[in-house]
Amino acid sequence: MFSEILTEYDDVFGVGCKGKLTREEIRRMHDLLHKRVANVHQGLVIDLTDFEGYEGLGALLEDLKVDTAHRNDFARIAVIGDRKWMEWGSALAGALTRAEMRWFDTGATAEAAIWARGF
Numbered sequence: 001m002f003s004e005i006l007t008e009y010d011d012v013f014g015v016g017c018k019g020k021l022t023r024e025e026i027r028r029m030h031d032l033l034h035k036r037v038a039n040v041h042q043g044l045v046i047d048l049t050d051f052e053g054y055e056g057l058g059a060l061l062e063d064l065k066v067d068t069a070h071r072n073d074f075a076r077i078a079v080i081g082d083r084k085w086m087e088w089g090s091a092l093a094g095a096l097t098r099a100e101m102r103w104f105d106t107g108a109t110a111e112a113a114i115w116a117r118g119f
Helices: 023-037 057-069 084-096 109-116
Strands: 002-005 012-021 043-054 076-080 100-104
Touching (some): 012 023, 012 109, 043 057, 043 109, 057 084, 076 109, 100 109
Parallel strands (some): 043 076
Antiparallel strands (some): 002 012
16 A cells, blocks of 8 residues: 655655555556646655565556656655665666655655755
C-alpha cells in the first residue's frame, strides 16, 4: 500500500510505500501524482522504509511507466529507506530521471523533506 506523506508542505510531494505494491495501487499513486505535480515543482520524497517490492511483474512495469512519465517533473528526489534498495534504485534511477537524487536512512523524513525542497 502507499500513502501520501508530508502534506504540510506545498513545495514537495511525499509518498510512503509499505508492503508489496499492486498494479492498481501504482495506478492510484500515479493519479495522485498527476494532481499534485501541477502544484509541486521542487521535490519528491519517497519513503521505502517498509517497502517489500511489487506484487508481480505488472506492478513493476506500471511503476516504470510512472517513473518515465514524470522523469522531468522534479528537481530533487529524496529516497528514504534501507540500504538494500539503494543499489538497485540508484542504478535504475540514473536511467529514468534527470533529477538530483539523494538517499536518506530510515527515519530521516524531516531531513529528506528539507533537502528535496531545496534548503
